[in-house]
Amino acid sequence: MGGIVANNTYRAQFIYENLMIQNNIIHQAYVHGVKKLLFLGSSCIYPKMAPQPLKEEYLLTSDLEYTNEPYAIAKIAGIKMCESYNLQYGTNFISVMPTNLYGPNDNYDLEKSHVLPALIRKMHLGKCLRNNDWKSLRSDLNKLPIEGVTGADAEDQILEKLAKYGIKKEVNGEVSVTLWGTGSPYREFLYVEDLAEACVYCLQNIDFVNLITDIRNPKSEIKNTHINIGTGKDLTIKELAEKVKEIVNFDGQIIWDSSKPDGTPRKLLDVSKINGLGWKEKVNLEEGIKRVYQNFKMYQKIKNKQAKISVIGLGYVGLPIALEFAKQAKVVGFDIKPDRVELMKKNIDPSKELDSKDFEGCDILFTANVDDLEQAQFHIVAVPTPIDEHNQPDLGPVLAASRTVGKILKKGDYVVFESTVYPGCTEEDCVPVLEELSGLKMGLDFKVGFSPERINPGDKEHTLTTITKVVSGNDAEALHNIAHVYEMVIKAGVHRAPSIKVAEAAKIIENTQRDVNIALMNELSLIFSRMGINTYDVLEAAGTKWNFLKFFPGLVGGHCIGVDPYYLLYKAKELGYHAKMIDSGRFVNDSMGGYVAKQVVKKIIKQDKNPREARVLIMGVTFKEDVSDIRNSKVVDILRELESFSVGVDAIDPHASIEEVQHEYGYKMVEHPCGIYDAIILAVQHVEYKNLSEDYFKSLLSSSGLFVDLKGIYRCKIKELNYWSL
């Protein structure tokens, strides 16, 4: 569908194409047993002179508006088709009639666009002309030429084309925008995301039977079962133009060309039916236009490479998001560690998660120079949020990064935090730093958001782009823009959280939930070990129940699951609540390394061996399988505890660097097992360790040697060895 000109000009196309599409789809939906179908019509189905507001029952009561008659007739046919199929074939097809829609990705082609996008673009072009801002003007025309005129054309040609569409520079330098008609007709507008919600609402909650008014009377005529979707509020085109003028900040003149037609004097939907069925719109017109215009600016700017994204902190989280954006936008990747930056410049990921081919085709500047951040308008912070030696949040890096961004922050910029923090941290701790260093005010001068990362190191299936990303913003406009920017790269889509705090809390509980559940499994394993039964056997049996959750005992290391709950504990305590359950989970999980070591020592003693003379081989030291990351590895707790009993320990790991382990923990791993051991602890289930034979372990163990299989992966395969698992 289109505006007045398009409706009137392409009459044949409108009726033919709409009928063909809907006939095919509605009939095939019936043929293939589609359970529910939603047919979208338009408010132009109602007679031109019908009373206002337009009730569903006014359909077919008098003449239609001439300009859009062919289109309206096609739409009415669609409604009648749905109704007739429902009545004859018992289908459940529902028709909804939205009012005028507007929203992101609207049609801004002045030849075919609707009133609102046309107003926005005209005023925007008028503003550029008024400000002599030829750069923005040309870039607008490059994005969407007007009748073939692009930003590359000569000034005269551009001015001529703009004048044809009513955008004129007068001799005195003033700019006027001429609009069609008198501006007196009333119109109602609905934000497109509200319509999307209404459609889902209808599909989920409304059946055809709910729409039959006189269901008890079998003789009554069943008609007008369609549903109006709108706001029920309207304004004149003149008022609308003034609103757009203010939001776009165009300070020229608006001229009304009354020689042009006005269209229907008023088109307001009566929305009592949909309201009565439980749905109401959320976005008011002013906010919606702001979103659209901002979107028109920020999102489009990033997409058109006029604005850059910066990523601060290029680790496990920062580098993948920076590279993903750099496939579509211009990116500045900043890290404080120059040696890491040098590696990335050579297409090497210092975290060893990405291949050199992941860097190919990326438009990214890797830098350790803060000044380079000034080029960017959309900043993403992905620095670490560790805990200190007392398990308290260490906000050092995230506050340092806030200072860095604060120094280069400009009006109109966006800052999105991805680092995992406690609820409230972004607004209470980071924003004040941004405001102090920039001298700007959040909300007024710049926007802030929080979008937690969910990547799972070593996991090739759940990757950045295939996991739904939670996004949030300090206000509706921020949320809208941040969501759109992330939607550029996140194939799985984004979830818009209602506030920054909600998004922060969501992230922290994802990991807290895992931590607490694993703690329960660990506790069960402590109990079952005393009972002489294998925890994995018990879990396998219990797991046959449909709602038994699949968690397993194990060491909880790394920098997420074992760290994030401490952030929540800290905040809860600050608010006067001691979160005992979360705390207990942390205690149990943090004790597991020591527990495993003590069990091994006990079992060695039971074999009449002196622990001081015993030798133990630990297989795997990274914090989880198939990654090279050794930070906060709980295997080191086993190692230290064994050494405290003077047990000789050799550790091997095909993924960990011997130098890094020595640097981080002061322990020197060996390259290969060497000699005979009294116990082997298979601590990390790296792929290299998954399919070894019992003979392999036997060849490394003394005659009564112990095989400890922490994750229980050899449970049914070990027949002869002295075996123990959690």
Ligand SMILES: NC(=O)c1ccc[n+]([C@@H]2O[C@H](COP(=O)([O-])OP(=O)(O)OC[C@H]3O[C@@H](n4cnc5c(N)ncnc54)[C@H](O)[C@@H]3O)[C@@H](O)[C@H]2O)c1
């Ligand atoms: N790794 C994960 O699996 C994962 C998953 C979800 C969320 N997170 C969260 O994401 C955040 C980042 O974690 P990560 O694993 O990517 O950390 P990381 O240690 O791998 O990387 C952080 C990077 O930031 C740099 N850095 C530190 N301080 C800086 C500063 N002031 N300015 C610029 N750069 C700085 C470091 O040099 C490093 O390159 C943390 O809050 C973490 O909890 C991590």
